Amino acid sequence: MIGRPSQVACRAVVDTTVAMIAREDFLAAMDAKGSVIVPFMKRLFESLVDIPGLLGKNLPAVVLVAEAPKFAIRILPSSQKLTAQMLPDGYEVTVLPFRVGRKVDDGETGTTVGIELTLDDAKPFNLSRQHFSIEPGVNGPVVKDIWSQLGTVVNGVRIGRSEISQVQALVTGENLLVAGRPSSPFVFRLILN
Numbered sequence: 001m002i003g004r005p006s007q008v009a010c011r012a013v014v015d016t017t018v019a020m021i022a023r024e025d026f027l028a029a030m031d032a033k034g035s036v037i038v039p040f041m042k043r044l045f046e047s048l049v050d051i052p053g054l055l056g057k058n059l060p061a062v063v064l065v066a067e068a069p070k071f072a073i074r075i076l077p078s079s080q081k082l083t084a085q086m087l088p089d090g091y092e093v094t095v096l097p098f099r100v101g102r103k104v105d106d107g108e109t110g111t112t113v114g115i116e117l118t119l120d121d122a123k124p125f126n127l128s129r130q131h132f133s134i135e136p137g138v139n140g141p142v143v144k145d146i147w148s149q150l151g152t153v154v155n156g157v158r159i160g161r162s163e164i165s166q167v168q169a170l171v172t173g174e175n176l177l178v179a180g181r182p183s184s185p186f187v188f189r190l191i192l193n
Contacts (some may be wrong), residue, residue, distance in 0.1 A: 008083050009177075011193070012076070013166045014022070014165075014166075014167050018075075021074070025176070027186055032181075032191055034157065036152075044086070051168055055178055056100075056160065065076060069151055070132075070136070070140075070149070071141055071192055071193060072092070072191075072193040073092070073093035073098075073134060073141060073170075073190065073191070073192055074089075074091065074092050074093065074189065074190070074191040075090050075091050075092050075093060075098070075100075075117070075134070075187065075188055075189075075190055076089070076188065076189040076190075077090060077124075077185065077187075077189075078176065078187040078188055078189045079185045079187035080185065081186065082119070082180035082185070082186060082187065082188065084175065085120060086117075086119075086121050091117065095116075095133055096134060096135055096136050096141070097133040097134065097135040097136075097144075098116045098117070098133060098134040098135075098148065099115045099116050099117070099130060099132070099133040100116070100117045100118075100119070100127075100131055100132055100133070100179070100188075101117075101119070101127065101128060101129045101130045101131045102114040102120070102121045102125060102127035102128060102129050102131065103117055103119065103120055103121075103129075104119070104124070104129060105125075106166075112146030114130075115129075115130060115174035119186070121186075124187055125149070125180075126150060126179060126180025126181055126184040126185065127148075127179055127184075127186050128146070128147075128149050128150070130148070131145070131146060131147045131148045131152065131179050132144060132145050132146055132152045132177070132179060134170075134190070137167070137169055139169065139170075140169065140170065140192070141170045142165045142167050142168060142169050142170060142171075142193060143159070143168050143170060143175075143177060143190070144159075144166055145159045145160040145161070145166045145167075145192035147160075147161050147166075148160055150180040150181055150184075151163060151180075152168075152177065152179050152180075153176075153177065153178040153179075153182070154170070154175060154177050155168070155171065155175055155176055155177075156174075156176075170190060170192045171192065172192050172193070173191070173192065173193075174189055174190075175189070175190040175191075175192060176188075176189060177189075177190055
């Protein structure tokens with residue numbers, strides 16, 4: 001859009017098909033209102049080019065528009081620690097992705113921007129500031145470990161940065177999720193209908 005390379009990179013964490021469109025073809029695909037849209041799009045893309053610089057100034061990260069789930073999903077506490085921090089009936093997940101993480105501890109840098117469920121934890125932490133998310137998948141909702149330090153277990157399968165996969169599909173009915181160490185008190189039930 002602006003005639004120079006992007007400074008932003010992305011990384012696929014699951015098998016992904018990427019489609020590419022040449023700049024000229026993209027501009028040609030804009031309808032007759034292109035003369036109005038193109039200047040707006042150029043301005044938008046110029047702003048996006050400097051996202052790394054903006055983030056370096058500790059401004060909030062850009063959060064992509066969320067998607068309404070096509071399934072009924074409820075996240076419930078399944079441990080004493082979570083029962084003390086969550087509603088007994090848990091939370092209905094109305095928007096995907098739905099991210100879970102830890103509150104920022106004193107002296108830590110970072111933010112919990114974009115975290116829908118923020119929980120308390122004490123050192124040694126089990127929960128990362130951005131630990132896992134419930135996201136749409138090809139065949140239904142999945143749990144994705146968001147590069148947490150200790151990983152996530154979904155229905156007995158460990159996912160995370162040091163594992164083979166960072167994503168695990170949810171099954172219809174009840175799913176058990178443990179965030180952190182095997183002995184972690186962050187045990188959730190995810191009900192998928």
